Every structure is written in C-alpha cells, then in structure tokens.
Amino acid sequence: xxxxxxxxxxxxxxxxxxxxxxxxxxxxxxxxxxxxxxxxxxxxxxxxxxxxxxxxxxxxxxxxxxxxxxxxxxxxxxxxxxxxxxxxxxxxx
Amino acid sequence: xxxxxxxxxxxxxxxxxxxxxxxxxxxxxxxxxxxxxxxxxxxxxxxxxxxxxxxxxxxxxxxxxxxxxxxxxxxxxxxxxxxxxxxxxxxxxxxxxxxxxxxxxxxxxxxxxxxxxxxxxxxxxxxxxxxxxxxxxxxxxxxxxxxxxxxxxxxxxxxxxxxxxxxxxxxxxxxxxxxxxxxxxxxxxxxxxxxxxxxxxxxxxxxxxxxxxxxxxxxxxxxxxxxxxxxxxxxxxxxxxxxxxxxxxxxxxxxxxxxxxxxxxxxxxxxxxxxxxxxxxxxxxxxxxxxxxxxxxxxxxxxxxx
Numbered sequence: 001x002x003x004x005x006x007x008x009x010x011x012x013x014x015x016x017x018x019x020x021x022x023x024x025x026x027x028x029x030x031x032x033x034x035x036x037x038x039x040x041x042x043x044x045x046x047x048x049x050x051x052x053x054x055x056x057x058x059x060x061x062x063x064x065x066x067x068x069x070x071x072x073x074x075x076x077x078x079x080x081x082x083x084x085x086x087x088x089x090x091x092x093x
Numbered sequence: 094x095x096x097x098x099x100x101x102x103x104x105x106x107x108x109x110x111x112x113x114x115x116x117x118x119x120x121x122x123x124x125x126x127x128x129x130x131x132x133x134x135x136x137x138x139x140x141x142x143x144x145x146x147x148x149x150x151x152x153x154x155x156x157x158x159x160x161x162x163x164x165x166x167x168x169x170x171x172x173x174x175x176x177x178x179x180x181x182x183x184x185x186x187x188x189x190x191x192x193x194x195x196x197x198x199x200x201x202x203x204x205x206x207x208x209x210x211x212x213x214x215x216x217x218x219x220x221x222x223x224x225x226x227x228x229x230x231x232x233x234x235x236x237x238x239x240x241x242x243x244x245x246x247x248x249x250x251x252x253x254x255x256x257x258x259x260x261x262x263x264x265x266x267x268x269x270x271x272x273x274x275x276x277x278x279x280x281x282x283x284x285x286x287x288x289x290x291x292x293x294x295x296x297x298x299x300x301x302x303x304x305x306x307x308x309x310x311x312x313x314x315x316x317x318x319x320x321x322x323x324x325x326x327x328x329x330x331x332x333x334x335x336x337x338x339x340x341x342x343x344x345x346x347x348x349x350x351x352x353x354x355x356x357x358x359x360x361x362x363x364x365x366x367x368x369x370x371x372x373x374x375x376x377x378x379x380x381x382x383x384x385x386x387x388x389x390x391x392x393x394x395x396x397x398x399x
Binding site for chain 1: 111113114115160163164167170171174175177178183184236239240243247386389390392393396
C-alpha cells in the first residue's frame with residue numbers, strides 16, 4: 001500500500017490538440033497532483049493544458065475481451081464511404 | 094495455444110506488451126528489477142552533480158546544472174511510474190533503495206572532485222546512458238519504451254552541455270586543460286563499465302534479448318559508445334587513458350583494452366568510494382521530507398480533496 005494516491009497525467013501540447021497520456025504521479029490531493037504533473041511532465045516545450053485523474057477512477061477494456069468487445073466495429077463495411085458506388089464523373093461526394 | 098506460446102508469438106511479431114496484457118511472471122520480475130535499478134540510478138545520479146550547484150562558476154552554468162539535475166529527478170519519476178504499471182508497490186520500491194537492497198548504476202559511487210567532472214559526466218555518463226536508452230526506447234514493454242523516448246529527447250542537452258564545458262576547459266589555461274584531462278582519466282573506465290558485464294558474463298542478457306526488452310548486447314552498446322566518443326576526445330585534444338586503443342580498419346571499430354572487472358564487482362558489492370555516502374544522502378532526504386508528506390496527507394484528509 002503506497003502512502004499517496006496514484007494519478008494518471010494527460011498533457012495537451014497545443015491549442016486544439018488532444019490530451020495525451022504522459023505517465024503517472026503520486027500525490028496526496030488533486031492540487032498537488034497537478035503541480036507534480038507540471039514539474040514531472042512539462043519541463044520544456046509547448047504545453048497548453050494538463051489533466052490529472054485518479055488512476056483507480058479509470059475504467060478500461062480488458063485485453064482478454066479485446067476481440068469480442070471490439071468485434072462490432074469490424075463487420076460493418078457500409079460504415080465506410082468506400083462501400084458506396086456512385087455514377088462515374090460525379091464530384092463532391 | 095497456451096498463454097506463454099502466445100506471448101512469445103506476440104514478441105516475435107514485434108508487438109508491444111501493455112500493463113494489463115498477460116505476461117510471464119519472470120518477464121514481469123526482470124522488468125521490475127531492471128526498471129527500478131534504472132529509476133534509482135536517475136535519483137542517485139542527482140547527488141554527485143548536485144554537489145556542484147552552489148559552486149558553479151557562472152550564472153549560466155548554474156542554471157544549466159540546476160535544469161539538468163531537475164531533469165534527472167523527472168527521469169527517475171517517469172521510470173518509477175512505469176514500474177508501478179507492473180504492479181510494483183511504490184513505497185516498497187523506494188524502501189529497497191533506502192535499505193541498500195536494490196542496486197543502482199555504479200558510476201554514481203565515484204566522487205566529483207573538480208568542476209571538470211561536471212562536464213565529463215555530461216559527456217561520458219549521459220553519453221553512455223543515451224546509447225543504452227536509445228536501444229531501450231524500442232523495448233517490448235510499452236510504458237518503459239515510452240518513458241525512454243521522453244528521456245532521450247531531453248537528455249541530448251545533458252551530453253552537449255557537458256561536452257561544451259569540457260571543450261572550454263580543454264582550450265583554456267594550462268591548469269584548466271590539466272583539470273579536464275584528469276577528469277577524463279578518472280571517468281573513462283567507470284563509464285565503460287556502465288554497460289554492465291561482458292556478454293559472456295551477463296546472466297540476464299540472453300533472456301532479456303529474447304524478450305526484446307534489450308535489443309542489443311552490453312558489448313555491442315559499449316563498442317558503439319567508444320566509437321562515438323574517441324573522435325570527440327580527439328577534436329578537443331584530450332587523451333583517452335587506454336594505451337591499447339587502436340582503430341581497426343577491418344571492423345571499423347576502435348579496439349580498446351581490458352576493463353578492470355575486479356573494480357566493477359567491488360563497487361557493485363558496495364565497496365566503491367561513495368556507496369555509503371550516497372545511501373546516507375538518500376536516507377537523509379527521505380527522512381527530512383517526512384513532515385512534508387505528512388502535512389500533505391493530513392491536509393488532504395481534513396479538506397477531503399483526495
């Protein structure tokens with residue numbers, strides 16, 4: 001049992017960019033977690049925003065269920081524009 | 094297919110292993126050992142250089158050294174964060190360092206006697222670390238590989254500032270040049286030892302390479318470091334303290350002399366010049382930080398902001 005909570009850190013490098021997972025920090029509360037995240041993961045380069053979230057609050061998929069869990073996304077080719085035929089010469093589709 | 098065979102197949106296909114994926118207990122154990130040692134090395138590595146922050150000869154140099162030492166703390170924390178993804182308990186990982194149970198890189202058990210040492214550490218020690226970490230950035234374990242990518246990006250400045258410092262001394266007064274040469278003489282061989290035992294005496298290497306945790310052997314990496322460093326030393330007219338050093342036309346490598354492995358194993362066992370001092374410094378820092386951790390904990394409980 002570790003004495004401080006584990007927080008996952010997400011960094012947004014610039015305006016409009018997605019927040020990306022950078023790593024984690026230990027901290028007693030959310031304010032210290034943000035400060036630690038800044039000191040550990042944003043010492044140089046462009047930084048626009050940082051998120052911290054308690055690691056035990058993250059819900060994630062399990063590797064064992066990967067195939068069946070994501071199966072619905074692989075068998076519907078009509079969700080892709082390449083599935084559809086349009087008359088030759090028609091533009092803007 | 095059983096889990097182990099499937100794991101081996103994933104490794105063979107060059108896939109990345111992530112924390113929640115199934116992995117052999119021994120893969121996990123070896124990674125925890127290796128990554129903890131690496132994290133401890135970053136943290137203990139702050140000590141020899143930190144001693145010179147108050148004695149840096151200019152504000153420019155002081156700011157550089159502060160930034161570098163702060164980076165080392167950050168690098169230690171990236172890797173501790175990686176170790177935790179394997180289920181290792183952070184407090185017990187720290188405890189293993191403080192009690193001397195866990196190892197860290199032996200290079201940090203040598204003293205920094207002069208200002209030139211600060212330059213040579215950046216040039217040699219960070220230079221050697223970059224060679225090793227560039228290889229580890231392709232490691233099969235995702236969190237370790239990603240931490241290495243982050244570290245490699247930052248560490249190039251460490252090496253370059255060190256070389257610039259040494260080059261300045263090498264082009265300075267007679268005393269400055271002597272000081273630079275003396276630092277090179279003392280740090281060269283311990284730097285070569287940083288890559289670990291020779292391949293024939295490295296018990297963990299074959300398995301780690303099979304798992305693609307390490308992609309190249311200790312001796313291969315050591316040779317790469319030597320080949321990179323010799324021309325850099327020649328460019329600033331400093332001599333590498335090895336009479337057997339000779340360029341091999343056939344292999345394109347710089348052949349070098351035998352490493353004193355007795356010294357390597359003695360320092361590893363705890364008998365180096367600063368082993369005791371380094372552990373004492375870490376224990377003192379941990380003890381002195383207790384009231385801060387305690388205050389943060391109590392504040393969080395009281396304000397219910399955990």
